[in-house]
Amino acid sequence: DAKTTQPNSMESNEEEPVHLPCNHSTISGTDYIHWYRQLPSQGPEYVIHGLTSNVNNRMASLAIAEDRKSSTLILHRATLRDAAVYYCILILYSGYALNFGKGTSLLVTP
Amino acid sequence: DAGVTQSPTHLIKTRGQQVTLRCSPKSGHDTVSWYQQALGQGPQFIFQYYEEEERQRGNFPDRFSGHQFPNYSSELNVNALLLGDSALYLCASSSPGQGAIGDEQYFGPGTRLTVT
Numbered sequence: 101d102a103k104t105t106q107p108n109s110m111e112s113n114e115e116e117p118v119h120l121p122c123n124h125s126t127i128s129g130t131d132y133i134h135w136y137r138q139l140p141s142q143g144p145e146y147v148i149h150g151l152t153s154n155v156n157n158r159m160a161s162l163a164i165a166e167d168r169k170s171s172t173l174i175l176h177r178a179t180l181r182d183a184a185v186y187y188c189i190l191i192l193y194s195g196y197a198l199n200f201g202k203g204t205s206l207l208v209t210p
Numbered sequence: 211d212a213g214v215t216q217s218p219t220h221l222i223k224t225r226g227q228q229v230t231l232r233c234s235p236k237s238g239h240d241t242v243s244w245y246q247q248a249l250g251q252g253p254q255f256i257f258q259y260y261e262e263e264e265r266q267r268g269n270f271p272d273r274f275s276g277h278q279f280p281n282y283s284s285e286l287n288v289n290a291l292l293l294g295d296s297a298l299y300l301c302a303s304s305s306p307g308q309g310a311i312g313d314e315q316y317f318g319p320g321t322r323l324t325v326t
Binding site (some may be wrong): 141146187197 | 214241243252253254255258265266268290300302314315316317318319320
C-alpha cells in the first residue's frame, strides 16, 4: 500500500483557516485520498475524499496537487470543536480497508 | 436514526481468556469492519464482513475471528488474550457493497479492552 506522511501536530487560532498537508509520493492512479478525523474519546469520523479534482463539502475542502503526490485538507474557519487527530488515507480502488497512520494532531486555541 | 453501536463500553479480561465484542451497524448498512487502536496510535484494520462472510483481512493472527449475522450485526472474538491485545476496538459500517472507495465508513465509539 502507498504510504502517507503527515506532520505530527499543528496549531491554529480559532476562526482562522487551517491547511493540513499530506504527502503521498508513491500514490497509484487508482488510489483514492480520504480524510478522517478523530475527536477525543470518539471513533473516527469521515471528513472528505477525492481522486483527482479538488472537492468541497460542508465540513472542509480537499485540494489535490496536479501530480497527486500531495494533498491538503482545508478547514475554512477552525473552531474549538475541530481539535482532533486528522488522518490522510489512501485507498485502492478495489480495497476496503482504511489504513490509518498516526495522523496530525490539531490544536485549536481561542 | 441510531448510528453504529458497540457493546460493552469497557471490558477487563485476564491473559489467556477469550472475549466477544458486539457491533450493530448504522441503519441501512450491510458492511461491517473492525479496527484495533492501541494507545497513541491510529486504528489498524482487522477484517471486514459483507454478506456474512469475511471479505478482507488485515495483518492479525487467527486468534482474531469474527462473525456477521443475517441482520448485519457483527461480533469480534479474540482467543487466548495477550497483554498486547489491550486496546480500543472500533467497529465501522458502510453502505451496500461498495467497500471503502466511495463510501463513508461510520464508526462506533469503540469498546475499551484491558487485558491484565
